[in-house]
Amino acid sequence: MNQEDRENELLALESILDSATFKFNDSTGRLDIFPQLSISPIKIHVDLNCGTGNDDFPNGELRGVNFLPPYELNFSLPENYPASESPKFNLSCMWLSTSQLNKLCRKLDEIWNRNTGNVILYDWYQFLQEESLDFLGITDILHLRNEFPSATNDSRINGASVKSQSRNEFRRAIQTTLNYAEILPMLLKYDREKCRENFITAIFACNICFEDKKGMDCLQFKDCGHVYCKKCISSYFEIHITEGAISSLICPEPECKTTALPNQAWVVKDAVKQHLYDRYEKLLLQTTLDTMSDILYCPLVHCQSPVIIEPDATIGQCPSCSYAFCVHCKLAYHGVSPCKIAAREIIRLCKEYEEGDHTKKMEMEKKYGRKVLRKALDDKATQEWVDSNTKPCPGCNAAIQVSE
Ligand SMILES: [Zn+2]
Ligand SMILES: [Zn+2]
Ligand SMILES: [Zn+2]
Ligand SMILES: [Zn+2]
Ligand SMILES: [Zn+2]
Structure with missing residues (x-):
């Protein structure tokens, strides 16, 4: 009976989920679970001191993302599953703290205890996907509290979290981030890649030639969302750059004032030939760099793309190579821990x-x-x-x- 139940469960999971999110081999398997956001974009808050009663986030970063990387649920099915034994599992994630992951693990236990004797993987999957964020109280803001490992070996922080865990729980809840400061850059990068992935596979009607084109052949103005095919937008930009009129690199949509400058520099780079881009950059530099304190150039020598710095942000992330850096020391982003000035x-x-x-x-x-x-x-x-x-x-x- 056990054997049959198990096989049916795995077949059912296989039929609902694609092979990238569900893997199974012998008696062990893995589920990648994408938790649903109740509000999108969700804001990410990085602050050492958050959660201490200060509600207006004077420090730290507050950045929105539409996608969060999945949880990974690794499981193995013991002999007596589902009759009397639950699957052995561990749950890992880079953006939840160990204590949050432990909460989820205990919730999975509870779900099992209520359903002992029945197959449970799908219930777990559903809970993690649909309810886990609410369950943890994460709705509009994900607070990255400093319960994560930190680069500096702070025994106070690490010691405290180890002590409050039983050995068993500590093994089940796996926080995969090595360094607290890496989380925000990783989340931003993941979000951007996901957005891009969605964009390139979608179909858009170009607002200039009105042909339907794949996203990969299109460019989108970030603020207004207007989409043009690369062919049309390239010739449009090239004319303006050749004339030296970069201040008129605005979205071609009538009435639309979204500018390709400065925070659309990547649009231009994608659209025009290299020598025109060089010219654009030079013009950009002359006309705006002095007055715009919110553009920096990517600190990586081989890249040096313009990077837009959001107001009051301490992180810059290069749109071209994804390098995340501290806007002050230009070294790799290090969260709210102080940066060493060489x-x-x-x-x-x-x-x-x-x-x-x-x-x-x-x-x-x-x-x-x-x-x-x-x-x-x-x-x-x-x-x-x-x-x-x-x-x-x-x-x-x-x-x-x-x-x-
Ligand atoms: Zn916070
Ligand atoms: Zn077109
Ligand atoms: Zn527009
Ligand atoms: Zn770069
Ligand atoms: Zn710094």
């Missing part, structure tokens, strides 16, 4: 500050702190100072403190 960088900053005019000095003081800059200037001759005073980055949440 000794070389401090020396450069001192020089820049010393030689800067009044406006420049004010600007730098605003960014790094007057006291810090002065002290750095006083001490810059001493290499030890540099070594012992690598300091937190102002944009990465913590105030700069130079030990006296």
Whole structure:
């Protein structure tokens, strides 16, 4: 009887799910489960201090995504399943904390306990897909609390979470992120890839030639959503860039003011020939870079695409190569933990500050702190100072403190 129930269950799962989300071999298998969002886009909040009663998120990132990576449920079916034994399983995910995953594991136990004797995998699947986020209280905002592993080996954080878990639970709930700071960039990247995947396979009617085209042959203006085929938009852009009128690189839709500049730089890059793109970039640089503090160039030497920085964000993510970086230190994004400014960088900053005019000095003081800059200037001759005073980055949440 067991055997028959099991086989029927697996056949049923196979018929509903595709082979990428359901794998089974012998008595072990794996389900990839995409939890449904009750509100889309869901906002991702990264903050060391969130959940401590402060509701208006003064620090940290708040970014929307439409897709979250799946949970992975690995299971094996024991001899006596489903008669008396439940499947052995572990549940892994990169964006839930171990304690959240443990909650889900216990809920799966509960579902099994209510249904002992019956096959259970589909019930589990359904719960995880349809109800798990609500169950965890995740509706409009996913808080990435610092219960995740952190790059700095903080025994206080890790120690606390280990202690509260029984051994058994700790093994079942698998938090797959190695480093807290990696989660947001990974989520943003996943979301963008998913959006892109959906886009390239969809069919669109070009707003210029009115032909139906596959998404992969089209370009979409991000803010207004208008779609054109690459052929039409390329010739449209090329004319404007050749004329040097980049400020008129707006969406061709009448009345639509969405601009291809600066936050559509990728649209232009995709659409026009390389020498025209180079020209576009030069024009972009001349006309807007001085006034737009929200464009940075990708720090990776081989890439250097323009990257739009959202207001008050500390993360920049290159649309072209996906590199996620701290907007202050330009190194790989490190969450809200302070960034190390390299000794070389401090020396450069001192020089820049010393030689800067009044406006420049004010600007730098605003960014790094007057006291810090002065002290750095006083001490810059001493290499030890540099070594012992690598300091937190102002944009990465913590105030700069130079030990006296
Ligand atoms: Zn939060
Ligand atoms: Zn067209
Ligand atoms: Zn438009
Ligand atoms: Zn890049
Ligand atoms: Zn930084």
